[in-house]
Amino acid sequence: EVQLLESGGGLVQPGGSLRLSCAASGFTFGSYAMSWVRQAPGKGLEWVSAIDGGVGGTYYADSVKGRFSISRDNSKNTLYLQMNSLRAEDTAVYYCAKRSEVASGYFDHWGQGTLITVSS
Amino acid sequence: EIVLTQSPATLSLSPGERATLSCRASQSVSSYLIWYQQKPGQAPRLLIYDASNRATGIPARFSGSGSGTDFTLTISSLEPEDFALYYCQQRYTWPLTFGGGTKVEIK
Numbered sequence: 001e002v003q004l005l006e007s008g009g010g011l012v013q014p015g016g017s018l019r020l021s022c023a024a025s026g027f028t029f030g031s032y033a034m035s036w037v038r039q040a041p042g043k044g045l046e047w048v049s050a051i052d053g054g055v056g057g058t059y060y061a062d063s064v065k066g067r068f069s070i071s072r073d074n075s076k077n078t079l080y081l082q083m084n085s086l087r088a089e090d091t092a093v094y095y096c097a098k099r100s101e102v103a104s105g106y107f108d109h110w111g112q113g114t115l116i117t118v119s120s
Numbered sequence: 121e122i123v124l125t126q127s128p129a130t131l132s133l134s135p136g137e138r139a140t141l142s143c144r145a146s147q148s149v150s151s152y153l154i155w156y157q158q159k160p161g162q163a164p165r166l167l168i169y170d171a172s173n174r175a176t177g178i179p180a181r182f183s184g185s186g187s188g189t190d191f192t193l194t195i196s197s198l199e200p201e202d203f204a205l206y207y208c209q210q211r212y213t214w215p216l217t218f219g220g221g222t223k224v225e226i227k
Contacts, residue, residue, distance in 0.1 A: 035216075044207060044218055044219070044220045044221045045156075045158075045164065045207055045209070045218040045221075046218065047209075047215060047216040047217065047218065050216075059214055059215070061215050062121075062215070095163055095164075100166070100169065102169060102173075103169070103170070103211070104211070105152065105154075105211025105212075105216060106154040106166070106169055106209060106211045106216075107164075107166065108166050108175065108176075110163035110164055110165075111163065112162075112163055113163060
C-alpha cells in the first residue's frame with residue numbers, strides 16, 4: 001500500500017525558513033516523479049514544485065521560484081521542500097503527491113498534508 | 121500559464137440526481153485533463169485522468185468527457201458519499217494548474 005507522510009509543518013515568521021519532509025513507502029520511490037501541492041485555507045489547489053525520479057530535473061511555480069527548493073533522497077525514500085523567505089501568502093496545507101502509474105503530470109496518491117502558517 | 125475555469129461554483133442536488141460539472145481551459149490542453157474529488161479534511165482523490173479514463177477503484181457512475189478546451193465530469197446518480205469538492209487539473213504543460221473547484225452540496 002502506497003503511503004506518503006508529510007512532516008515539518010508549523011508556525012513560522014515572515015521571512016523565515018522551514019523544511020518539509022515526505023516519507024514514502026509501498027512503491028519504488030526512486031522511480032517516480034514527486035510533487036508538492038498546496039492549499040491555502042478555504043481555497044483551491046496550487047501545484048508548487050515537482051522533481052523527476054532518479055536524479056532528474058526540478059520544476060517550480062512562479063510564485064515560489066527562487067525561494068523554495070525541492071529535493072529527494074532515494075536511499076531514504078524521502079522527498080523534501082526547503083522553503084525560504086516565507087510570506088503570509090505561503091500559508092497553506094502542503095501535500096506531497098506521487099506521479100501516477102500511467103503518465104506524468106498528475107497524481108494517484110497524496111499524503112495527508114502538513115499545515116504551514118506564516119505569521120508574526 | 122493555462123487557466124482552468126470551473127462552473128458552477130456550487131451545485132445543489134439531491135441524492136439520485138445527475139451532476140454535470142464543467143471545466144474550461146484558456147487554451148487547448150488536448151485530452152490532458154484530470155479530475156479529483158476532495159472531502160473536508162482529506163487529501164484529493166484521483167477520479168478521472170486524460171479526460172475520460174476512470175482511475176482504479178472509481179465507480180462507473182463517474183464519467184468524464186471533452187477535449188481541447190471544454191470538459192465535463194458527470195456523476196450519473198449521486199450517492200451520499202459524492203457530495204464533495206471537485207477539481208480539474210491540466211497536465212498538458214508546465215506549470216500544472218488546477219481549476220477553482222465545484223462544490224456539490226446536498227439540496
